[in-house]
Amino acid sequence: MEALIEMLGNATFENYVGAAEGYTEMAYQMSAHVLTLGYAVMLAALLYFVLTIKTVAPKYRTSSVLSVVVMVSAFLLLFVQSNNWTGSMIYDAESARYMLGDGNDLFNNGYRYLNWLIDVPMLLFQILFVVTLTKSDFSSIRNQFWFSGTGMIVTGYIGQYYEVTSPTLFFVWGFISTLFFVHILILMKRVISEGKEGAPPKAQKYLGYIWTLFFFSWMLYPGAYLMPYLFSLSAEPAMSEMAVVARHITYTVADVSSKVIYGIFLTLAAQEMSKAEGYDYESMENAL
Amino acid sequence: MEALIEMLGNATFENYVGAAEGYTEMAYQMSAHVLTLGYAVMLAALLYFVLTIKTVAPKYRTSSVLSVVVMVSAFLLLFVQSNNWTGSMIYDAESARYMLGDGNDLFNNGYRYLNWLIDVPMLLFQILFVVTLTKSDFSSIRNQFWFSGTGMIVTGYIGQYYEVTSPTLFFVWGFISTLFFVHILILMKRVISEGKEGAPPKAQKYLGYIWTLFFFSWMLYPGAYLMPYLFSLSAEPAMSEMAVVARHITYTVADVSSKVIYGIFLTLAAQEMSKAEGYDYESMENAL
Numbered sequence: 001m002e003a004l005i006e007m008l009g010n011a012t013f014e015n016y017v018g019a020a021e022g023y024t025e026m027a028y029q030m031s032a033h034v035l036t037l038g039y040a041v042m043l044a045a046l047l048y049f050v051l052t053i054k055t056v057a058p059k060y061r062t063s064s065v066l067s068v069v070v071m072v073s074a075f076l077l078l079f080v081q082s083n084n085w086t087g088s089m090i091y092d093a094e095s096a097r098y099m100l101g102d103g104n105d106l107f108n109n110g111y112r113y114l115n116w117l118i119d120v121p122m123l124l125f126q127i128l129f130v131v132t133l134t135k136s137d138f139s140s141i142r143n144q145f146w147f148s149g150t151g152m153i154v155t156g157y158i159g160q161y162y163e164v165t166s167p168t169l170f171f172v173w174g175f176i177s178t179l180f181f182v183h184i185l186i187l188m189k190r191v192i193s194e195g196k197e198g199a200p201p202k203a204q205k206y207l208g209y210i211w212t213l214f215f216f217s218w219m220l221y222p223g224a225y226l227m228p229y230l231f232s233l234s235a236e237p238a239m240s241e242m243a244v245v246a247r248h249i250t251y252t253v254a255d256v257s258s259k260v261i262y263g264i265f266l267t268l269a270a271q272e273m274s275k276a277e278g279y280d281y282e283s284m285e286n287a288l
Numbered sequence: 289m290e291a292l293i294e295m296l297g298n299a300t301f302e303n304y305v306g307a308a309e310g311y312t313e314m315a316y317q318m319s320a321h322v323l324t325l326g327y328a329v330m331l332a333a334l335l336y337f338v339l340t341i342k343t344v345a346p347k348y349r350t351s352s353v354l355s356v357v358v359m360v361s362a363f364l365l366l367f368v369q370s371n372n373w374t375g376s377m378i379y380d381a382e383s384a385r386y387m388l389g390d391g392n393d394l395f396n397n398g399y400r401y402l403n404w405l406i407d408v409p410m411l412l413f414q415i416l417f418v419v420t421l422t423k424s425d426f427s428s429i430r431n432q433f434w435f436s437g438t439g440m441i442v443t444g445y446i447g448q449y450y451e452v453t454s455p456t457l458f459f460v461w462g463f464i465s466t467l468f469f470v471h472i473l474i475l476m477k478r479v480i481s482e483g484k485e486g487a488p489p490k491a492q493k494y495l496g497y498i499w500t501l502f503f504f505s506w507m508l509y510p511g512a513y514l515m516p517y518l519f520s521l522s523a524e525p526a527m528s529e530m531a532v533v534a535r536h537i538t539y540t541v542a543d544v545s546s547k548v549i550y551g552i553f554l555t556l557a558a559q560e561m562s563k564a565e566g567y568d569y570e571s572m573e574n575a576l
Contacts, residue, residue, distance in 0.1 A: 026449050029396045036368050037402040044360040051353045090391050282346045
C-alpha cells in the first residue's frame, strides 16, 4: 500500500482504489451514470430559471439570474468532472474490472471544489435578493457570506489532496473548513428568520422549506469529504468501492438539492411575494 | 458462455452479444443511427417548446417549461448513450463484424435510466399544470407521481444490471418496478378523466389522445427491458443481434412518443383551454 501511494503521489481515494483493486462494472457505471445525471440536471434547470424569470416581480429577478449563473458554472464543471471519471478508468477484460488506466489522467474531485468557488457565494447572495432583512445589514451579511464561503471552499480544496497520503493534514484542513461552514449556517439561520417576518404566509412556508433543505443538503458535503473514512480506508475492496460510488451519489444529490431545488424554492417564495405586492403574472392579459 | 459472462462482469446483453458473435455492419449502424436520431429529436423539440410557450395562457406555461427541462436532460443523456454505443464496439476486419473493443468502455443502458429519474417526475407533473382536477388533490397526486415514478426507475435501473448474469434478480426487480408502473397508470387515468370534465371539446379530444399515447408509449419500456428474453437469450446470433437493434429502436420510439409527442399534445390542449378562457394568441395584435 505504501508503495502504491508513493507511486500515485497525492493519491485521491478514487485513484487509490482504481490502481489497487479496481471497480466492478456496476460500481464504475453507476458512478458514470450519476455524474452524467448531475450535469444534465444543471443544464435542464438552467432553462427552467431562464424561462420562469418573468413569473416574479423585477426586484426579485436577481435571484433567478444568480441561479442561472450557478447552473452554467455547475454544468460545465460537472461535465468536466464526469469526463475525468470515464477518462481515468479503463475496462480490463482479464480481471473483468475497471482499473486506473496506464497513462490516463488521474481522477480528482478538485473540479467540483473550484466550481463551488463560484457557486457558494452566488447561492448565499441569492437569498438576500428575495428576503427583506429586518435587523441585519445587507452589506455586512453579504461580506461575511463571501468571506466564510470562500474560506470554506479553499481550505476544503487543499485538504482533499491529502485524503489518502496524510490523514492528519486531511483532518486539520477539513476542520478549518468546517468552522467556516458553521459560521455560514448561523448567518443563514438569521437571514431566513428575519426574512420570514412580514412575508406572506405561503412565502414563509417556502422559506421554512429552504432552511431545512439548506441545512441537510449542505451537510452532505462534509459527509462526502469524509467518505473514505466513513467506510474505513483499510476495509476490503468491496467497501472501498462502495465508498467511491457513495461519494459520487452524495455529491450529486447535494448539488441538485443545494443549487436546483434551493433555487426553485426561492423562485416559488418570490412568486408569492410578488403576488402579495400586486404583481400577478398569471392574470396579466398579455403576459409576455 | 459462463466464461464470457465472467469476463464481462455484470454483462449487459449488448456487451454479451458484442463479445461473443459481434454485430453485422447493418445491426451496428442501425443502432448508431437510431440512437443519434433520438437525441436529435430532443434538441429539435426543445426549440419547439421554447418557441411556442407564448401560444398558451400564463397559467399553462409551466407545462412547456417542464417539456423544455425534459428535452434538455433527454438530449444530453441520449447523446452520451449514443456515444457509449459507438465507443464500445469496434469494427473487426477479419470477421467483418463489429465487436466489443478490447479496453473500450462497456455499453450500458443505465444512462437512459438515470435520465428518466429527471424526466419521469417532470412528465407526470406536467399534465397537472394543464388539467384542472375536479375531485383529487393536486399535492397528493403530485407526491404519488413522484414516489412511484422514482421507485419505478430506481428498481428498473438495478434490475437491468442482471439481465444476463442473474435472470432471477432481473425478473424480481423488474416485477417490483412494474408494480410502481401500474400505480402510475391508475393515477394518470384518473387525472385525465377528471381533466376532461369541464374542458372545451377540442381540449377533451387532445386529452383522449394523450391517454392512448401515454398507455402505449410507456408500455414500450417494459417491453425493451424484457427484449433479451422476448427474443430468447440462447437463440442464434442473428436473433440476439435483432434483439439489440429492436431494443434501441423501441427505446427511441418510446422516448419520442412519451416525451415529445406527449408534450405537443399537452401544448395543443392548453392552447384550446387558453382560447376558451379568452387568451387568443393568434388574434393578438402585436404578439411578442
